[in-house]
Amino acid sequence: MQIHVIKVNESLTTIARTYHTSVKDxxxxxxxxxxxxxxxxxxIVIPIIGHFYFVQPGDSLFSIARKFGVSYQELAKINRINVNQPLNVGFRLYIPQAPKRNAEFNAYVEPRGTTVAPVLESSAREAAPYLTYLAPFSFQARRDxxxxxxxxxxxxxxxxANRNVLMMVITNQEKDQFSDELGRILLNDMAIQDKFLNNIVETAKKYGFRxxxxxxxxxxxxxxxxxxxxxxxxxxxxxxEGWLMSTALAPKTSxxxxxxxxxxxxxxxxGKIADFVVIMTYEWGYSGGPAMAxxxxxxxxxxxxxxxxxxxxNKILMGQNLYGYDWTLPFVQGSVAKAVSPQQAIQLAASHHVPIQYDAKAQAPFFKYTAEDGKQHEVWFEDARSIQAKFDLIKELNLRGMSYWKLGLSFPQNWLLIVDNFNVTKRPT
Structure with missing residues (x-):
């Protein structure tokens, strides 16, 4: 899979020709x-096996081969060049697809209101082939x-149908807000705790949660x-009962x-008790705070x-957002940014004719635009580059995989990049 960043005056026709694919694909x-x-x-992602690399100043066949984990002799053979051939800047080399490791993927889906929105079910059907776990959010514990x-x-x-483990998400929420008092009761009143566990087991058996x-x-x-x-x-x-148990953890650094x-x-x-954990590594930039990744x-x-x-x-799922935010500037405490999908963010940039920038430190795309009412806006979201950077970190740290919050916002590139990087683990049903 190739990730390509649009340049000035590029068209899909010229891009397709560069990578030997079609505009339609x-x-x-x-x-x-x-x-x-x-x-x-x-x-954008280019749906090809492997990818092309364009020689940069200072590159050599040896340094490029080392960068992509293949021998320079093999790289020369694949590209039908002599191992001693000088490489001109801009020369195109084909890089074969790297071996893929197994990984697990979870996605939460959060129905709200009195009915399940059709877009949520559609999103779950689209994502399920790429998931190990599917997690409806949430069963809310009560004080009794x-x-x-x-x-x-x-x-x-x-x-x-997709061989996903159905994850029973249980929260200490009251009126959709986390409650320390509810937590206190469930964790310290043994009679209520035993009843709580009995109800969990009964419900899990009823619906098939594992x-x-x-x-x-x-x-x-x-x-x-x-x-x-x-x-x-x-x-x-x-x-x-033969079930797994997992927990969600706040993003701590000590x-x-x-x-x-x-x-x-x-x-x-x-780490000792649970089979795995989801670490909620998102919401540095959040709807009620200033604009940032x-x-x-x-x-x-x-x-x-x-x-x-x-x-x-190997017990850690990295938490990852499937959304971005559109902030009105200047940020005012008490204001709320609007959630946007990666697709919606692209449409916003296109409709306002503004370029998308990329923050190398945060590894995240962003742009600014002026709305019809004259107000300035700043949008941070996810794209193929930002997700690939997270997948590279999963491999580097040998993590179990990734957990997404939450389905319902379109990001097709993400699912393609999962299968380009990993073999998705499916557990026996």
Whole structure:
């Protein structure tokens, strides 16, 4: 798979000719919202096996081969050149596809309101072939140990048809807000806790859930060990049923990190107890804050490099957003940015005739535009480059895989790049 960034005066015809493919294939692969109005700086994927590399100043056949993990003799043979041939800047070399490793992928899907929006089911069907787990969000615990169920509709059937493990996401939410008091009750009142676990088992059997996933947030620091003990108890109960158990963790960079989101989460303990964890490495840029990348890779790296000192890397799913935000400038505290899909972001840039820029430090695309009302806007989102950078980090740190928050916002390039980089693990049903 080739990632190509649109340059001034480029067209799909010239791009297709460069990579020996067709305009039709490029449009279909990217589900291009703007095939006749490409944006400078827009990234697209070229659906070919392997990719081409264009020689840069200072390159040699040896340095290029080392960069891509192949021998220089093999690279010369594939490209039908002499190993001693000087390489001119701009010369095109074909790089064969690298061997792929296995990885697991999860995606949350969050129905809201009284019905499941058709776009959510459609998004789940599109993503499910690329997933190990499908996670309807969420079963909300109640103070008496019962559960408030989410809308499930056809999600169990979609999971079954695509050999996805159906993940039962359980939260300590009340009125859609995480509650430390609800957490306190569930973690310390043993009679309610036993009833809670009984209800989880009964519900999981009813719908066919095979991973029980606790997303308990804002746990009081004093309840940290109570949470660990609860997870130990729950793990044994679910192990007897033949199920997995996983947890969601706040993005910490030290064991002593302060703040109500962090202190109740014990990385080391979760690493020992759970089968795997999802680390929520996103929302640095969030709807209620100033404009910035949602999951800047420099910040993501800090969290994950700390995480692998506390728990096995092969138990970690990197959290990844499938959305961006459109902020109105200047940022005013109390204002809320609008969520946008990568496809919507491209359409915005195209309709306002502004180039897309790329922040190398954050490894994220962004642009600014002036709306019809004269107000300035700044948009940060995800593209093929930003996702490939995250996939490279998964390989570098030997992580288990990736978990997406959340389905419903179109990003076709992501799914193509998954299968270009990894063999998606499918568990026995």
């Amino acid at each position: 490029i449009i279909e692969a990217n589900e291009l919202p703007n095939p006749n109005n490409l944006v400078v700086g827009q990234s 140990g019962t559960l408030k169920e989410p809308l499930l509709n056809n999600f169990p059937a979609i999971a079954k 991973d029980i996933h606790f997303d308990f947030e804002f746990i009081r620091p004093v309840d940290r060990e109570a949470y660990n003990n609860f997870l130990r108890k729950a793990k044994q109960r679910f192990k007897n 064991a002593t990190q302060k703040g109500k989101w962090y202190e109740g989460h014990d990385y080391k303990a979760h 949602v999951s800047p890779i420099n910040q993501v790296r800090k969290v994950l490099e700390y995480a692998i000192t506390e728990l096995p890397s």
